[in-house]
Amino acid sequence: MIKETLIFIYELLYFIFISVxxxxxxxxxxxxxxxxxxxxxxxxxxxxxxxxxxxxxAGLHLFYIGRYGRGILYLLTFGxxxxxxxxxxxxxxxxxxxxGKGLPITNKSVHYEID
Numbered sequence: 001m002i003k004e005t006l007i008f009i010y011e012l013l014y015f016i017f018i019s020v021x022x023x024x025x026x027x028x029x030x031x032x033x034x035x036x037x038x039x040x041x042x043x044x045x046x047x048x049x050x051x052x053x054x055x056x057x058a059g060l061h062l063f064y065i066g067r068y069g070r071g072i073l074y075l076l077t078f079g080x081x082x083x084x085x086x087x088x089x090x091x092x093x094x095x096x097x098x099x100g101k102g103l104p105i106t107n108k109s110v111h112y113e114i115d
Contacts, residue, residue: 043105048092056085061092066100 043065051061059074070084079085091097097105 042103042108043099045092045095045105045107048097048105049089052085052089052092056089057082061088065097065105068100 048061048065051064055061057074057079059071059079062068062071062074074080074084077084080087088097092105095104095106099105
């Protein structure tokens with residue numbers, strides 16, 4: 001009984017004095033780093049079209065533009081059985097695709113500052 005009580009007290013103190021401050025400091029560091037402005041380069045529309053045409057079934061164009069979740073989905077489902085692959089290929093030709101940060105994919109050499 002005493003051993004279990006001591007273990008419980010030890011785990012409680014560890015949680016209060018180690019785990020919570022560590023998690024809080026990691027959270028605050030992440031927020032601080034994310035507030036810095038970063039210069040982001042626009043992804044190339046031409047390269048996106050070529051990757052979509054030749055490797056769209058594997059989702060390589062999605063990995064290139066920063067949409068990793070959809071890229072893994074395309075990789076596992078063979079480009080959503082070809083429908084997603086075709087949809088993305090047409091969208092990349094028309095210029096209707098955005099990268100993982102929501103910026104448009106274009107051949108212009110424009111740089112954005114992201115907050």
